[in-house]
Amino acid sequence: VPVAFLVMLLIQFLLIIIDRALYLRRNVRGKFFFHFFQVICVHVWLFFVLPAITHITFRDNVAAQFWYLFKCISFGYSSTQVRLGYPKRIAGNFLMKKFNYVNQILYRIYLLIPFLLELRTIMDWIFTDTALGLSSWLQLQDIYSDVYLLKCARWAEQVKTSLN
Incomplete structure (x- = not known):
């Protein structure tokens, strides 16, 4: 397993846990800063760090492009959540x-x-x-x-x- 993939997977898992904690605490301000931090880090990782580690440009890395597509969709939903706020009542699964x-x-x-x-x-x-x-x-x-x-x-x- 490539080290870069393992690092991305572990970081993604940690980000999911942090996002869930912010959601359960209904911390919109924390979600805003977390969202901003994530957007910056994803772009730095994909366009600078990952190409330096793998020696493959983003344009040639199909897996990174798919991951970026899904992250952009996630960022869209996340920004809507920041804009509208969390629901008053969190209703289960x-x-x-x-x-x-x-x-x-x-x-x-x-x-x-x-x-x-x-x-x-x-x-x-x-x-x-x-x-x-x-x-x-x-x-x-x-x-x-x-x-x-x-x-x-x-x-x-x-x-x-x-x-x-």
Whole structure:
């Protein structure tokens, strides 16, 4: 694995954690500075540091171009979030908003990714004002997940009976 790729992956993971923490704390000013810092660093990395390390110009580096495209889309959404502010109420997992086959399958895939649910749950517990202990918070998340999957199963039963 190229060192530059590993560094980019670890930094991207850290940036996701910082962004989630700012979101849970609803810190728009922090998000603005974080966003500004990210835009500067991404451009310096892609146009100066990465070509110096790999000896491949940005124009010839297709992987870097795709990553840059996705980062620009992410920056667009992030700047909209800075402009409009965070919602007053942060409402859980977006996959759990609707009860249908697509959301259920995507949620089950999310559950299969090692440590992703646990990491998100622990981050939510750390950055949310709560009287619950960590074990109680984890139990609550587990119950919430089970209830969602049961509601999806009930929805599927209703669809099945309405088709018959």
